[in-house]
Amino acid sequence: MIEEHRLRTLVQAETPRLADRPEVVTPREHRASRGPAPRQLDADEVGHLLNTLLEAYDGRRPAAQIRALVAPEVYAGLAGPRRPRPRHRTQTVHTCAPAPEVVEACARVEADGRSFALAARFTRTPTGWRCERFALLKPQQPANPNRRAA
Template sequence: MTTAHRLKTLTGYEPHRAGRSIAAGSPAPLPAGRSLAAVRDVSPALDGPQVAILLTAILETYDGHRTTAQVEPLVDRPLLERLRAHSRARSAARHRLRSVRLCAPADDVVEACARVETGRRTIALAARFERTGGRWRCVRFDLLDPLATAQRMAA
């Protein structure tokens, strides 16, 4: 006689499998009819899927697959300049967002860490979003790639 086993989710710690939150799975693509501006302006608080949409857009700009004009309202000026400089180089590697974890250290701040795949490698991403004047902007965006850093220092 076999016994059926069922795992119960830990309330407050694990997302329910049917709903499958962004923290547990891959980010969802931008739904039809939704724009980046809608995510940036409407939300009083950013949630996992919204942050995933914003980070994906910034990663696409970083890779040179999206123009910096498309993310200009989403990022602060220093980050925009960094994206412009890097997107001109247009690397062959494509970065793909795989999972996102969030924390909110203050009411108008959301910090995210994410797992990003590039080729066969997995690297980390750290980002910070701040709300000023009712708009969310990414003020920090760092890909934590120890191999690329070591290669730059060796050159």
């Protein structure tokens, strides 16, 4: 025996659903029905996102936790076995919006008493902001003068 289920209103003031009338949704309304578009990121939010990504970079946060926040290329660079790195923390964050759906950020990052540059690019998606580019720029190690060429 199949039992039919119906939704009932919980409060007398609620209006019942119109089950008899099919709902026509245009593609534009369908996108809007998923929820409000994510608002513009401010520098504090970008700083928080950068620190979260740095935690994955350092190995202090599983990369799987940030998978939804980053593009596949960025995830590939942050995933996989890693040896522990020194803790990187953002010190200053600067942002700009070169387009309505894009936020670019640069930051000064410190680790072990040294400063590094960080560059990132975020794009707005229907579900939120996603990091498309993430680059921690470290100075190249000077060539070892005692090392002999083979």
